[in-house]
Amino acid sequence: FGVDSIVTLDDFEKYAKDVLNIRAWEYFSTGAETETALINNKTAYDRIFFRPRVMVDVTYVDTHTQILGVDSPIPVYVSPTASNALGQPLGEIAVTRGAASTGILQILSHVASKSLDEVMSEKQDKQKVGWQLYMNQDRSKAEEEIKHAVELGAQSIWLTVDTTVLGRRIRQMQGEAERNPAPNGKPLTQPATNILSQRHASNLTWKDIAWIKSLAPGIPVVVKGVGAWEDVVLAKENGADAVVLSNHGGRQLDFAHAPIQTLYELHKNSPDILKDRSFQVFVDGGIRRGTDVLKALCLGASAVGLGRPFIYAATGWGSDGVEKAVQIMRKELEVSMRLLGVTKLDQLRPELLDCSKL
Ligand code: FNR
Numbered sequence: 001f002g003v004d005s006i007v008t009l010d011d012f013e014k015y016a017k018d019v020l021n022i023r024a025w026e027y028f029s030t031g032a033e034t035e036t037a038l039i040n041n042k043t044a045y046d047r048i049f050f051r052p053r054v055m056v057d058v059t060y061v062d063t064h065t066q067i068l069g070v071d072s073p074i075p076v077y078v079s080p081t082a083s084n085a086l087g088q089p090l091g092e093i094a095v096t097r098g099a100a101s102t103g104i105l106q107i108l109s110h111v112a113s114k115s116l117d118e119v120m121s122e123k124q125d126k127q128k129v130g131w132q133l134y135m136n137q138d139r140s141k142a143e144e145e146i147k148h149a150v151e152l153g154a155q156s157i158w159l160t161v162d163t164t165v166l167g168r169r170i171r172q173m174q175g176e177a178e179r180n181p182a183p184n185g186k187p188l189t190q191p192a193t194n195i196l197s198q199r200h201a202s203n204l205t206w207k208d209i210a211w212i213k214s215l216a217p218g219i220p221v222v223v224k225g226v227g228a229w230e231d232v233v234l235a236k237e238n239g240a241d242a243v244v245l246s247n248h249g250g251r252q253l254d255f256a257h258a259p260i261q262t263l264y265e266l267h268k269n270s271p272d273i274l275k276d277r278s279f280q281v282f283v284d285g286g287i288r289r290g291t292d293v294l295k296a297l298c299l300g301a302s303a304v305g306l307g308r309p310f311i312y313a314a315t316g317w318g319s320d321g322v323e324k325a326v327q328i329m330r331k332e333l334e335v336s337m338r339l340l341g342v343t344k345l346d347q348l349r350p351e352l353l354d355c356s357k358l
Helices: 009-019 022-029 036-046 092-102 116-122 139-152 170-179 194-199 207-215 229-237 259-269 271-275 290-298 308-340
Strands: 065-067 070-072 076-078 106-108 129-133 157-160 221-226 242-245 280-284 303-306
Touching: 009 022, 009 308, 022 170, 022 308, 036 259, 036 290, 076 106, 076 308, 092 106, 092 116, 092 308, 106 116, 116 129, 116 139, 129 139, 139 207, 157 207, 207 221, 221 229, 229 242, 229 259, 229 271, 242 259, 259 271, 259 280, 259 290, 290 303, 290 308, 303 308
Parallel strands: 076 303, 106 129, 129 157, 157 221, 221 242, 242 280, 280 303
Antiparallel strands: 065 070
16 A cells, blocks of 8 residues: 555554454554553543634644654654564664654663664654653663763653553463464463563652752753653653653553543643643544544643554654654644644643543
Protein backbone atom coordinates (compact mmCIF):
# COMPACT_ATOMS: atom_id res chain seq x y z
CA PHE A 1 0.00 0.00 0.00
CA GLY A 2 1.20 3.49 -0.78
CA VAL A 3 1.06 6.01 2.00
CA ASP A 4 -1.79 7.74 0.13
CA SER A 5 -4.12 4.88 1.01
CA ILE A 6 -3.78 5.80 4.70
CA VAL A 7 -6.71 7.89 5.92
CA THR A 8 -6.61 7.54 9.71
CA LEU A 9 -3.89 6.65 12.20
CA ASP A 10 -5.66 3.35 12.83
CA ASP A 11 -5.01 2.45 9.17
CA PHE A 12 -1.27 2.34 9.91
CA GLU A 13 -1.92 -0.33 12.52
CA LYS A 14 -4.22 -2.29 10.23
CA TYR A 15 -1.60 -2.51 7.48
CA ALA A 16 1.40 -2.85 9.81
CA LYS A 17 -0.11 -6.04 11.13
CA ASP A 18 0.25 -7.58 7.65
CA VAL A 19 3.71 -6.16 7.01
CA LEU A 20 5.44 -6.96 10.31
CA ASN A 21 6.88 -10.28 11.29
CA ILE A 22 4.86 -11.94 14.03
CA ARG A 23 7.44 -11.32 16.77
CA ALA A 24 7.55 -7.60 16.09
CA TRP A 25 3.74 -7.40 15.87
CA GLU A 26 3.32 -9.15 19.19
CA TYR A 27 5.98 -7.02 20.87
CA PHE A 28 4.53 -3.72 19.65
CA SER A 29 0.84 -4.45 20.06
CA THR A 30 0.59 -6.43 23.29
CA GLY A 31 -0.73 -5.09 26.58
CA ALA A 32 -0.32 -6.60 30.05
CA GLU A 33 -2.34 -9.61 31.27
CA THR A 34 -6.03 -9.33 30.24
CA GLU A 35 -5.28 -6.21 28.11
CA THR A 36 -8.12 -4.39 29.84
CA ALA A 37 -5.97 -1.31 30.45
CA LEU A 38 -4.79 -1.39 26.82
CA ILE A 39 -8.35 -1.47 25.50
CA ASN A 40 -9.71 1.00 28.03
CA ASN A 41 -7.05 3.54 27.06
CA LYS A 42 -8.87 3.90 23.76
CA THR A 43 -12.47 3.32 24.75
CA ALA A 44 -12.30 5.84 27.62
CA TYR A 45 -12.07 8.55 24.93
CA ASP A 46 -15.25 7.19 23.36
CA ARG A 47 -17.12 7.90 26.61
CA ILE A 48 -16.39 11.64 26.48
CA PHE A 49 -18.69 13.82 24.38
CA PHE A 50 -18.46 17.39 23.13
CA ARG A 51 -20.66 20.39 23.84
CA PRO A 52 -19.75 22.36 20.70
CA ARG A 53 -20.26 26.13 20.48
CA VAL A 54 -21.51 27.72 17.28
CA MET A 55 -21.50 31.16 15.66
CA VAL A 56 -17.77 31.62 16.24
CA ASP A 57 -15.66 32.81 13.29
CA VAL A 58 -13.45 29.79 12.64
CA THR A 59 -11.98 30.87 9.30
CA TYR A 60 -8.48 30.65 10.74
CA VAL A 61 -7.45 27.99 13.22
CA ASP A 62 -4.03 27.60 14.81
CA THR A 63 -2.80 24.23 16.08
CA HIS A 64 0.70 25.41 17.10
CA THR A 65 1.93 25.10 20.65
CA GLN A 66 5.06 24.76 22.77
CA ILE A 67 6.15 21.53 24.43
CA LEU A 68 8.74 22.15 27.18
CA GLY A 69 9.65 25.35 25.37
CA VAL A 70 10.00 23.70 21.94
CA ASP A 71 7.72 24.92 19.14
CA SER A 72 5.46 22.25 17.72
CA PRO A 73 2.97 22.47 14.83
CA ILE A 74 0.50 20.31 16.74
CA PRO A 75 0.10 19.46 20.45
CA VAL A 76 1.51 15.99 19.81
CA TYR A 77 4.96 14.46 20.38
CA VAL A 78 6.48 11.04 19.70
CA SER A 79 6.43 8.92 22.88
CA PRO A 80 9.56 6.87 23.54
CA THR A 81 9.26 3.27 22.35
CA ALA A 82 11.91 0.56 22.50
CA SER A 83 13.35 -1.62 19.74
CA ASN A 84 11.80 0.05 16.69
CA ALA A 85 14.24 -1.80 14.42
CA LEU A 86 12.28 -4.98 15.02
CA GLY A 87 9.92 -3.46 12.44
CA GLN A 88 12.34 -1.91 9.93
CA PRO A 89 16.12 -1.49 9.77
CA LEU A 90 16.23 2.29 10.16
CA GLY A 91 14.40 1.97 13.47
CA GLU A 92 14.00 5.24 15.36
CA ILE A 93 16.02 7.13 12.71
CA ALA A 94 12.96 7.00 10.42
CA VAL A 95 11.07 8.84 13.15
CA THR A 96 13.92 11.36 13.56
CA ARG A 97 13.71 12.20 9.83
CA GLY A 98 9.93 12.47 9.86
CA ALA A 99 10.10 14.63 12.98
CA ALA A 100 12.64 16.90 11.28
CA SER A 101 10.47 17.54 8.24
CA THR A 102 7.27 18.10 10.23
CA GLY A 103 8.71 19.91 13.26
CA ILE A 104 7.40 17.58 15.95
CA LEU A 105 9.36 16.55 19.04
CA GLN A 106 10.74 13.01 19.28
CA ILE A 107 11.49 11.44 22.65
CA LEU A 108 14.02 8.67 22.15
CA SER A 109 13.69 5.57 24.31
CA HIS A 110 16.57 4.62 26.58
CA VAL A 111 16.32 1.15 25.05
CA ALA A 112 15.83 2.22 21.45
CA SER A 113 17.44 0.23 18.63
CA LYS A 114 19.42 3.33 17.66
CA SER A 115 21.59 5.09 20.22
CA LEU A 116 21.13 8.70 21.23
CA ASP A 117 24.55 9.31 19.61
CA GLU A 118 23.25 8.03 16.26
CA VAL A 119 20.02 9.99 16.49
CA MET A 120 21.80 13.21 17.47
CA SER A 121 24.15 12.94 14.50
CA GLU A 122 21.20 12.24 12.18
CA LYS A 123 18.92 15.05 13.34
CA GLN A 124 18.74 18.47 11.68
CA ASP A 125 20.72 21.33 13.27
CA LYS A 126 17.83 23.05 14.98
CA GLN A 127 15.85 19.90 15.68
CA LYS A 128 15.35 19.02 19.35
CA VAL A 129 15.29 15.48 20.68
CA GLY A 130 14.22 14.47 24.18
CA TRP A 131 15.64 11.41 25.91
CA GLN A 132 13.83 8.87 28.07
CA LEU A 133 15.63 7.37 31.06
CA TYR A 134 15.18 4.03 32.79
CA MET A 135 17.06 4.56 36.03
CA ASN A 136 19.74 1.96 36.56
CA GLN A 137 19.69 0.24 39.94
CA ASP A 138 23.40 1.05 39.99
CA ARG A 139 23.32 4.84 40.33
CA SER A 140 26.92 5.26 39.14
CA LYS A 141 25.86 3.71 35.81
CA ALA A 142 22.80 5.95 35.74
CA GLU A 143 25.00 8.98 36.41
CA GLU A 144 27.23 8.15 33.45
CA GLU A 145 24.23 7.70 31.19
CA ILE A 146 22.61 10.97 32.26
CA LYS A 147 25.85 12.93 31.84
CA HIS A 148 26.38 11.42 28.41
CA ALA A 149 22.86 12.39 27.30
CA VAL A 150 23.43 15.93 28.57
CA GLU A 151 26.72 16.15 26.65
CA LEU A 152 25.01 14.98 23.49
CA GLY A 153 22.46 17.78 23.85
CA ALA A 154 19.30 15.95 24.92
CA GLN A 155 16.62 18.63 25.11
CA SER A 156 14.78 17.04 28.06
CA ILE A 157 14.96 13.95 30.26
CA TRP A 158 11.85 11.80 30.65
CA LEU A 159 12.21 9.54 33.67
CA THR A 160 9.90 6.56 33.30
CA VAL A 161 8.57 5.56 36.71
CA ASP A 162 5.95 2.90 35.93
CA THR A 163 8.43 0.14 35.10
CA THR A 164 9.93 -0.96 38.43
CA VAL A 165 9.39 -4.46 37.05
CA LEU A 166 8.20 -5.47 33.61
CA GLY A 167 4.47 -6.11 33.15
CA ARG A 168 3.43 -9.61 32.09
CA ARG A 169 2.59 -9.45 28.41
CA ILE A 170 0.74 -12.69 28.07
CA ARG A 171 -0.09 -12.61 24.37
CA GLN A 172 3.58 -12.12 23.53
CA MET A 173 4.69 -14.79 26.02
CA GLN A 174 2.18 -17.28 24.64
CA GLY A 175 3.29 -16.52 21.09
CA GLU A 176 6.92 -17.13 22.03
CA ALA A 177 5.99 -20.30 23.88
CA GLU A 178 4.10 -21.68 20.89
CA ARG A 179 6.95 -20.93 18.52
CA ASN A 180 9.65 -22.50 20.64
CA PRO A 181 8.30 -24.91 23.27
CA ALA A 182 10.76 -24.92 26.15
CA PRO A 183 12.73 -28.16 26.28
CA ASN A 184 13.16 -29.55 29.81
CA GLY A 185 11.27 -26.68 31.37
CA LYS A 186 13.95 -24.19 30.36
CA PRO A 187 12.55 -20.72 31.06
CA LEU A 188 11.37 -18.69 28.09
CA THR A 189 12.51 -15.11 27.77
CA GLN A 190 10.90 -12.13 26.12
CA PRO A 191 13.62 -11.30 23.60
CA ALA A 192 12.95 -7.64 23.04
CA THR A 193 12.50 -6.77 26.68
CA ASN A 194 14.90 -8.88 28.71
CA ILE A 195 17.63 -6.25 28.36
CA LEU A 196 15.40 -3.85 30.17
CA SER A 197 14.91 -5.96 33.26
CA GLN A 198 18.62 -5.80 34.13
CA ARG A 199 18.75 -2.09 34.12
CA HIS A 200 15.61 -0.62 35.61
CA ALA A 201 15.61 0.35 39.23
CA SER A 202 13.03 -0.95 41.65
CA ASN A 203 14.30 1.49 44.27
CA LEU A 204 13.22 4.75 42.62
CA THR A 205 11.89 7.44 44.95
CA TRP A 206 10.93 11.10 44.66
CA LYS A 207 14.43 12.06 45.87
CA ASP A 208 15.83 10.87 42.53
CA ILE A 209 14.28 13.86 40.75
CA ALA A 210 16.53 16.37 42.52
CA TRP A 211 19.51 14.09 41.87
CA ILE A 212 18.82 13.96 38.12
CA LYS A 213 18.32 17.71 38.04
CA SER A 214 21.69 18.20 39.73
CA LEU A 215 23.33 16.20 36.93
CA ALA A 216 21.41 17.96 34.18
CA PRO A 217 21.21 21.62 35.14
CA GLY A 218 18.78 23.67 33.08
CA ILE A 219 17.29 20.62 31.34
CA PRO A 220 13.60 19.91 31.96
CA VAL A 221 12.94 16.65 33.83
CA VAL A 222 9.63 14.95 33.11
CA VAL A 223 8.13 12.18 35.26
CA LYS A 224 6.56 9.68 32.88
CA GLY A 225 4.03 7.10 34.01
CA VAL A 226 1.87 8.81 36.63
CA GLY A 227 -1.44 7.01 37.28
CA ALA A 228 -3.05 8.90 40.18
CA TRP A 229 -3.63 12.64 40.59
CA GLU A 230 -1.93 12.69 44.01
CA ASP A 231 1.38 11.76 42.37
CA VAL A 232 1.13 14.75 40.05
CA VAL A 233 1.11 16.96 43.14
CA LEU A 234 4.12 15.09 44.56
CA ALA A 235 6.02 15.27 41.27
CA LYS A 236 5.61 19.03 41.23
CA GLU A 237 6.57 19.38 44.90
CA ASN A 238 9.69 17.32 44.26
CA GLY A 239 10.91 19.56 41.48
CA ALA A 240 9.77 17.82 38.28
CA ASP A 241 9.16 20.22 35.39
CA ALA A 242 6.31 18.20 33.87
CA VAL A 243 4.54 14.85 34.11
CA VAL A 244 3.09 12.34 31.69
CA LEU A 245 -0.12 10.70 32.83
CA SER A 246 0.43 7.27 31.34
CA ASN A 247 0.02 3.56 31.96
CA HIS A 248 2.75 2.74 29.45
CA GLY A 249 0.25 2.01 26.70
CA GLY A 250 -1.44 -0.65 28.84
CA ARG A 251 1.77 -2.72 29.00
CA GLN A 252 2.54 -2.47 32.71
CA LEU A 253 -0.17 -2.62 35.43
CA ASP A 254 -3.33 -4.11 33.95
CA PHE A 255 -6.51 -2.31 35.09
CA ALA A 256 -4.58 0.89 35.73
CA HIS A 257 -6.85 3.83 34.92
CA ALA A 258 -6.78 5.16 31.39
CA PRO A 259 -4.63 8.30 31.46
CA ILE A 260 -7.61 10.42 30.39
CA GLN A 261 -9.43 9.18 33.53
CA THR A 262 -6.42 10.19 35.65
CA LEU A 263 -6.50 13.60 33.98
CA TYR A 264 -10.19 13.97 34.78
CA GLU A 265 -9.48 13.17 38.44
CA LEU A 266 -6.68 15.72 38.46
CA HIS A 267 -9.01 18.30 36.95
CA LYS A 268 -11.61 17.63 39.68
CA ASN A 269 -9.21 17.42 42.63
CA SER A 270 -6.38 19.80 41.84
CA PRO A 271 -7.45 22.16 39.04
CA ASP A 272 -4.84 24.77 40.00
CA ILE A 273 -2.00 22.50 38.91
CA LEU A 274 -3.52 22.42 35.43
CA LYS A 275 -3.82 26.20 35.31
CA ASP A 276 -0.10 26.68 36.02
CA ARG A 277 1.25 26.33 32.49
CA SER A 278 4.88 26.48 33.64
CA PHE A 279 4.32 22.90 34.88
CA GLN A 280 3.04 20.98 31.87
CA VAL A 281 0.85 17.90 32.12
CA PHE A 282 1.04 15.49 29.20
CA VAL A 283 -1.06 12.41 28.52
CA ASP A 284 -0.35 9.30 26.46
CA GLY A 285 -2.10 6.02 25.73
CA GLY A 286 -4.76 5.15 23.19
CA ILE A 287 -4.74 8.54 21.44
CA ARG A 288 -5.52 7.99 17.77
CA ARG A 289 -7.83 10.84 16.64
CA GLY A 290 -7.78 14.62 16.60
CA THR A 291 -10.87 14.53 18.81
CA ASP A 292 -8.94 12.47 21.42
CA VAL A 293 -6.27 15.16 21.52
CA LEU A 294 -8.87 17.94 21.87
CA LYS A 295 -10.56 16.11 24.75
CA ALA A 296 -7.27 15.84 26.65
CA LEU A 297 -6.51 19.52 26.03
CA CYS A 298 -10.01 20.56 27.15
CA LEU A 299 -9.28 18.87 30.48
CA GLY A 300 -6.02 20.81 30.84
CA ALA A 301 -3.30 18.70 29.19
CA SER A 302 -0.64 20.76 27.37
CA ALA A 303 0.11 18.10 24.76
CA VAL A 304 -0.20 14.37 24.17
CA GLY A 305 2.18 11.57 23.23
CA LEU A 306 1.62 8.86 20.64
CA GLY A 307 3.50 5.58 20.81
CA ARG A 308 2.24 2.81 18.57
CA PRO A 309 0.90 5.00 15.73
CA PHE A 310 4.41 6.31 15.04
CA ILE A 311 5.93 2.84 15.33
CA TYR A 312 3.46 1.50 12.77
CA ALA A 313 3.78 4.55 10.49
CA ALA A 314 7.60 4.31 10.51
CA THR A 315 7.57 0.54 10.20
CA GLY A 316 5.57 0.44 7.02
CA TRP A 317 6.44 3.72 5.36
CA GLY A 318 9.59 5.11 7.02
CA SER A 319 9.78 8.89 7.41
CA ASP A 320 6.99 9.30 4.80
CA GLY A 321 4.70 7.45 7.18
CA VAL A 322 5.64 9.72 10.05
CA GLU A 323 4.96 12.78 7.88
CA LYS A 324 1.61 11.35 6.84
CA ALA A 325 0.66 10.66 10.46
CA VAL A 326 1.38 14.28 11.38
CA GLN A 327 -0.60 15.56 8.37
CA ILE A 328 -3.59 13.41 9.28
CA MET A 329 -3.49 14.54 12.89
CA ARG A 330 -3.20 18.17 11.91
CA LYS A 331 -6.13 17.93 9.51
CA GLU A 332 -8.30 16.16 12.07
CA LEU A 333 -7.43 18.80 14.67
CA GLU A 334 -8.25 21.68 12.33
CA VAL A 335 -11.60 20.25 11.27
CA SER A 336 -12.67 19.34 14.81
CA MET A 337 -11.53 22.66 16.28
CA ARG A 338 -13.68 24.50 13.74
CA LEU A 339 -16.68 22.30 14.47
CA LEU A 340 -16.14 22.75 18.19
CA GLY A 341 -16.04 26.54 17.82
CA VAL A 342 -12.43 27.25 18.81
CA THR A 343 -9.60 28.83 16.83
CA LYS A 344 -6.68 28.46 19.26
CA LEU A 345 -5.65 25.68 21.59
CA ASP A 346 -5.86 27.94 24.65
CA GLN A 347 -9.60 28.29 24.04
CA LEU A 348 -10.10 24.58 24.78
CA ARG A 349 -11.79 24.27 28.19
CA PRO A 350 -13.64 21.72 30.34
CA GLU A 351 -17.04 23.30 29.57
CA LEU A 352 -16.73 22.01 26.00
CA LEU A 353 -16.94 18.42 27.28
CA ASP A 354 -19.53 16.11 28.79
CA CYS A 355 -17.55 13.65 30.94
CA SER A 356 -20.58 12.23 32.77
CA LYS A 357 -20.18 8.82 31.06
CA LEU A 358 -16.44 8.59 31.77
C1 FNR B 1 6.48 1.60 24.88
N1 FNR B 1 6.56 2.57 25.88
C2 FNR B 1 7.79 2.90 26.41
N2 FNR B 1 7.89 3.89 27.34
C3 FNR B 1 9.10 4.26 27.83
O1 FNR B 1 9.16 5.16 28.66
N3 FNR B 1 10.24 3.63 27.39
C4 FNR B 1 10.22 2.63 26.47
O2 FNR B 1 11.26 2.11 26.09
C5 FNR B 1 8.96 2.23 25.97
N4 FNR B 1 8.86 1.21 25.06
C6 FNR B 1 7.65 0.91 24.48
C7 FNR B 1 7.60 -0.04 23.48
C8 FNR B 1 6.41 -0.30 22.83
C9 FNR B 1 6.37 -1.31 21.74
C10 FNR B 1 5.23 0.40 23.21
C11 FNR B 1 3.93 0.16 22.51
C12 FNR B 1 5.28 1.33 24.22
C13 FNR B 1 5.37 3.34 26.28
C14 FNR B 1 5.17 4.56 25.40
O3 FNR B 1 6.12 5.56 25.67
C15 FNR B 1 3.79 5.20 25.61
O4 FNR B 1 3.57 5.40 26.98
C16 FNR B 1 2.67 4.35 25.01
O5 FNR B 1 3.08 3.74 23.82
C17 FNR B 1 1.45 5.20 24.73
O6 FNR B 1 0.39 4.42 24.29
P1 FNR B 1 0.00 4.22 22.73
O7 FNR B 1 0.07 5.56 22.06
O8 FNR B 1 0.97 3.23 22.19
O9 FNR B 1 -1.39 3.68 22.83
